[in-house]
Amino acid sequence: MRDVAIIAFAQLPSVRRDVTREEVELVQPVVAAALAQAHLRREDVGFTVSGSCDYLLGRPFSFVMALDAVAPWPPIHESHVEMDGAWALWEAWVRLQAGDIDTALIYAYGKSSLGDLPEVLVQQLDPYVVAPLGADAVGLAALQARALIDAGRVTERGLAELAAARRRQAADNPCAQRRAPRSADELLAEPYQVAPLRAHACPPISDGACAVVLAAGDTARRLVSSPAWIRGIDHRIEPHQLGMRDLTASPSTRLAAERAGALGGRFDLAELHAPFAHQEVILRDALGLDDGVAINPSGGALSANPMMVAGLARLGEAATRLMTGQGRRAVAHATSGPCLQHNLVCVLERDV
């Protein structure tokens, strides 16, 4: 395998609703900032790939309009995934393995505020036996939370304490959306959204964008002083019918972690894409992370959850911490689909 590293990461502060900027205007500043960090000109980028979702904008091929942010003329080598940007990074990593190019730009954007997000997310479900029921993401996540509570793995108070801890961490992250400190008691006083989940155990609705630059081998070493090397990366998926899965476990995360070399290793920090508080418990167990690992120092997706962005941001946040000396080894995770259906695991490492 060819050594590939994350060498730059830029993101917008997540907001509940950005009414003044279109998608392309969200992407342009993060692309410019990431390229500047990487000391690259846009014409030097070997491959460009983005992650976004047409359903958010309600328009087919909406990613084409965002392409103006990378000024694709003369023509560039470009691709897109209708997924979180973490899977765009996966495609770029695979593309870099071919060996003929040395750099890749990945960006992701999501204006989750444009429609009624729970209603929009119904469109991602099985169109025959689930979507016609109007099963929204919070209702489905609440089924998973109940199963975890029934199994004795977490309590409602435990979820509130976890959410309070993420808020404390998010206070140090200027790009996070939920940064006001709240005690677990205050959070437990909130009404249920869909029981057993209260608002604090669910993600905020966020608009945002982020960009990452990958570089291979000596190019990465030449461009930045401390690349965050991708030591392993893999993604796995589970059946789309919720009733065919054990919702209290994440075997796809476990398998991806095994393939990525993330099991049994020592990590300084983990960035886990857990939009719902109980999912962090499931992921921590699937990855075998102990109390010595700093979990979601950025505040995680409970603090800012721009659709299609929050997964790639986990990889970017973890890499940034390594590049700035806040740890040597990290595991980053991204998820897609209802109740952690599809999971990507990435092991990142800084040279000693």
Next chain:
Amino acid sequence: MDTDVLSAPYVLEYTYQRSTGPVIGRFLTALRDARLEGVRTSAGKVLVPPLEYDPETGEATGDPVEVGQSGTVTTWSWVHAPRRFHPLDRPFAWALVKLDGADTAMLHAVDAGTPTVMATGMRVTARWRAERTGSIRDLECFVPAGGASR
């Protein structure tokens, strides 16, 4: 900041028809007849709702199997404020229901009235609509077993 924002209504929809195929199509047709059908995998498991392929092996699934109209709740959540696109217009539970004779659970609503009635492991039974069209919503919802059914 300029807050004079233009807006326009937009309807999110599929504007084309899809074939449901031999397995899902058969399941939906059975719903029209107020029956619940699954499919048997080569390992002998009964999947409800059915799939054309066994998610564990990728093999084609086999014969259809009729399952019971009642089942057991494996997990549930409580919707205090139903949305306009939900199956019921009053507070209800989402539940995964493992029907008698099935090895997997299916998602649907439970019209329980109050969350205090709900519990993992409780028994529920199907309530059908009078007018059925071959849709998952022909099954109006589940109700606690022994409760009123229309």
